[in-house]
Amino acid sequence: xxxxxxxxxxxxxxxxxxxxxxxxxxxxxxxxxxxxxxxxxxxxxxxxxxxxxxxxxxxxxxxxxxxxxxxxxxxxxxxxxxxxxxxxxxxxxxxxxxxxxxxxxxxxxxxxxxxxxxxxxxxxxxxxxxxxxxxxxxxxxxxxxxxxxxxxxxxxxxxxxxxxxxxxxxxxxxxxxxxxxxxxxxxxxxxxxxxxxxxxxxxxxxxxxxxxxxxxxxxxxxxxxxxxxxxxxxxxxxxxxxxxxxxxxxxxxxxxxxxxxxxxxxxxxxxxxxxxxxxxxxxxxxxxxxxxxxxxxxxxxxxxxxxxxxxxxxxxxxxxxxxxxxxxxxxxxxxxxxxxxxxxx
Amino acid sequence: xxxxxxxxxxxxxxxxxxxxxxxxxxxxxxxxxxxxxxxxxxxxxxxxxxxxxxxxxxxxxxxxxxxxxxxxxxxxxxxxxxxxxxxxxxxxxxxxxxxxxxxxxxxxxxxxxxxxxxxxxxxxxxxxxxxxxxxxxxxxxxxxxxxxxxxxxxxxxxxxxxxxxxxxxxxxxxxxxxxxxxxxxxxxxxxxxxxxxxxxxxxxxxxxxxxxxxxxxxxxxxxxxxxxxxxxxxxxxxxxxxxxxxxxxxxxxxxxxxxxxxxxxxxxxxxxxxxxxxxxxxxxxxxxxxxxxxxxxxxxxxxxxxxxxxxxxxxxxxxxxxxxxxxxxxxxxxxxxxxxxxxxx
Ligand SMILES: CC(C)[C@H](C(=O)O)[C@@H](O)C(=O)O
Ligand SMILES: CC(C)[C@H](C(=O)O)[C@@H](O)C(=O)O
Numbered sequence: 001x002x003x004x005x006x007x008x009x010x011x012x013x014x015x016x017x018x019x020x021x022x023x024x025x026x027x028x029x030x031x032x033x034x035x036x037x038x039x040x041x042x043x044x045x046x047x048x049x050x051x052x053x054x055x056x057x058x059x060x061x062x063x064x065x066x067x068x069x070x071x072x073x074x075x076x077x078x079x080x081x082x083x084x085x086x087x088x089x090x091x092x093x094x095x096x097x098x099x100x101x102x103x104x105x106x107x108x109x110x111x112x113x114x115x116x117x118x119x120x121x122x123x124x125x126x127x128x129x130x131x132x133x134x135x136x137x138x139x140x141x142x143x144x145x146x147x148x149x150x151x152x153x154x155x156x157x158x159x160x161x162x163x164x165x166x167x168x169x170x171x172x173x174x175x176x177x178x179x180x181x182x183x184x185x186x187x188x189x190x191x192x193x194x195x196x197x198x199x200x201x202x203x204x205x206x207x208x209x210x211x212x213x214x215x216x217x218x219x220x221x222x223x224x225x226x227x228x229x230x231x232x233x234x235x236x237x238x239x240x241x242x243x244x245x246x247x248x249x250x251x252x253x254x255x256x257x258x259x260x261x262x263x264x265x266x267x268x269x270x271x272x273x274x275x276x277x278x279x280x281x282x283x284x285x286x287x288x289x290x291x292x293x294x295x296x297x298x299x300x301x302x303x304x305x306x307x308x309x310x311x312x313x314x315x316x317x318x319x320x321x322x323x324x325x326x327x328x329x330x331x332x333x334x335x336x337x338x339x340x341x342x343x344x345x
Numbered sequence: 346x347x348x349x350x351x352x353x354x355x356x357x358x359x360x361x362x363x364x365x366x367x368x369x370x371x372x373x374x375x376x377x378x379x380x381x382x383x384x385x386x387x388x389x390x391x392x393x394x395x396x397x398x399x400x401x402x403x404x405x406x407x408x409x410x411x412x413x414x415x416x417x418x419x420x421x422x423x424x425x426x427x428x429x430x431x432x433x434x435x436x437x438x439x440x441x442x443x444x445x446x447x448x449x450x451x452x453x454x455x456x457x458x459x460x461x462x463x464x465x466x467x468x469x470x471x472x473x474x475x476x477x478x479x480x481x482x483x484x485x486x487x488x489x490x491x492x493x494x495x496x497x498x499x500x501x502x503x504x505x506x507x508x509x510x511x512x513x514x515x516x517x518x519x520x521x522x523x524x525x526x527x528x529x530x531x532x533x534x535x536x537x538x539x540x541x542x543x544x545x546x547x548x549x550x551x552x553x554x555x556x557x558x559x560x561x562x563x564x565x566x567x568x569x570x571x572x573x574x575x576x577x578x579x580x581x582x583x584x585x586x587x588x589x590x591x592x593x594x595x596x597x598x599x600x601x602x603x604x605x606x607x608x609x610x611x612x613x614x615x616x617x618x619x620x621x622x623x624x625x626x627x628x629x630x631x632x633x634x635x636x637x638x639x640x641x642x643x644x645x646x647x648x649x650x651x652x653x654x655x656x657x658x659x660x661x662x663x664x665x666x667x668x669x670x671x672x673x674x675x676x677x678x679x680x681x682x683x684x685x686x687x688x689x690x
């Protein structure tokens with residue numbers, strides 16, 4: 001594309017601050033002849049308080065027209081937990097069929113890992129994004145009584161599992177180590193486990209050059225802290241992926257660096273890019289937020305739209321910047337400026 | 346009780362080796378006038394290969410009669426994954442209504458933590474043991490076809506949630522810090538989340554001296570590696586508890602030290618005690634397994650049966666032993682001897 005139309009959802013808390021820096025870097029890195037058109041969407045806590053709306057259908061419809069969406073963060077203690085998450089974030093992931101929730105973990109220089117030693121970390125989690133326990137399938141019987149029963153149904157389909165597993169094999173094959181790990185809990189969740197494991201084995205036959213292994217999710221968390229270097233590409237369901245990627249972010253330098261893409265590889269719908277961190281209302285508006293995760297999310301965005309060189313330039317800018325800045329405290333804006341200057345090259 | 350009747354299930358792999366040391370320490374620590382009667386149950390991979398049985402009803406029935414069950418480990422690569430887990434381990438937990446799956450994490454001297462610094466760790470996870478996604482409720486439609494749908498249903502009842510939450514408050518109140526953290530994913534799993542959160546808040550009114558907080562499971566894994574000292578008592582569902590306790594074991598000195606109790610506090614059924622680790626077939630039969638987790642599980646067993654002094658003696662023996670043995674390599678048997686000698690006092 002020689003032009004990018006981008007819907008921007010700054011959201012709540014530190015969302016607007018970090019998104020501003022993401023856009024700054026994006027603008028700096030794009031070649032002159034690529035036009036970036038952006039439109040801001042006012043969604044999140046303020047909007048909900050004012051109108052009761054999380055994501056009206058008309059707005060959802062209008063979002064379809066963009067090449068991509070950049071999201072800051074949503075959520076505020078003043079809004080009942082889950083309202084914005086389900087009414088906006090998950091609604092977008094499901095409506096736009098973002099079945100690949102892509103979350104790379106990489107150990108950048110000068111970042112603090114809680115792990116002793118300095119394990120090399122460079123893996124990517126391909127988290128399924130449209131099924132599993134996130135499907136919102138469940139219910140309550142005899143609610144509010146001593147006989148209440150509440151259920152949550154994890155929904156897994158051959159279609160949904162196979163396509164994300166295939167995507168993960170593709171990504172594994174493109175990497176030097178060519179290794180793919182399936183994470184599930186097949187010994188307990190036998191129905192879903194069987195579906196995942198057979199799709200994993202079946203699709204794997206088309207990728208003989210990719211070496212594979214399987215870990216139960218509990219064991220995977222152990223390796224995440226004792227031997228994260230063993231991982232190359234991980235494919236897993238929506239819930240296990242949620243848990244593993246927060247842990248992965250923590251061990252590889254903190255949630256302030258973790259980028260993510262909610263991707264529909266078919267490009268039938270716009271994909272959405274967002275930092276893994278939340279809206280951090282406690283530090284909002286004070287120029288304290290680290291915009292790096294958002295900046296790295298714009299690299300994923302550019303890669304998805306075919307601007308590989310620019311994506312790499314952003315990632316290298318982050319790496320060089322972290323190597324140099326060391327422990328220096330900087331404002332959100334200063335970090336954005338530094339990254340934009342480097343990425344512009 | 347001045348006598349203890351104990352069913353012993355050594356199981357597979359290193360199970361028999363570590364159970365032998367557990368029994369050695371148990372025998373050494375009990376006062377002369379407490380009679381320990383044990384009977385061994387031959388369950389696990391070998392039995393399954395020979396007879397196709399995992400846990401016949403008659404044996405399940407006969408197990409009811411004991412004061413407690415000591416389990417080594419089950420599982421072998423030659424048995425289809427899940428067969429023994431669901432056919433034996435989970436069958437026992439469900440049949441004997443082990444709704445409190447108790448898993449303490451404590452940082453012992455001279456143990457290796459993957460975490461930098463040396464965070465003080467002393468918390469206990471109260472994991473629900475009879476509901477959630479472990480209920481085995483689910484199914485497959487159009488299995489083996491491109492249109493397969495597989496579901497797993499997490500079942501949560503007011504009865505089941507309230508009793509485990511209450512147990513956790515009791516345990517929190519009995520500890521110096523009196524702090525209880527609920528871990529769930531209420532923002533996504535709204536039906537179950539609401540049931541858990543309201544039970545947590547409602548029961549909490551009876552425990553004004555206990556301070557409480559709530560964490561989403563993904564955030565909890567971050568704190569587990571960045572600030573494990575913040576935890577005192579955690580209460581959570583069956584699946585989140587499975588994941589969190591493996592991670593907790595890893596950060597607090599390794600899975601070789603993690604003890605657990607599958608407890609029915611009403612004592613209507615025998616409770617079952619087992620190390621958190623698996624059968625480790627790769628090191629089985631070579632005297633290499635660390636029996637400490639099993640020995641610590643016997644301390645939980647004694648505490649459950651009212652032998653608090655003896656439980657403490659075992660825990661202190663483990664602590665003193667670890668402080669002294671340092672990095673010395675010892676056989677399974679030598680560690681058992683050392684712990685038995687110390688605990689006998
Ligand atoms: C906010 C929440 C719904 C979301 C999720 O669970 O997917 C977040 O934790 C994430 O990982 O993007
Ligand atoms: C073996 C498996 C079924 C079991 C579980 O998931 O509960 C184990 O991981 C545990 O934590 O005791």
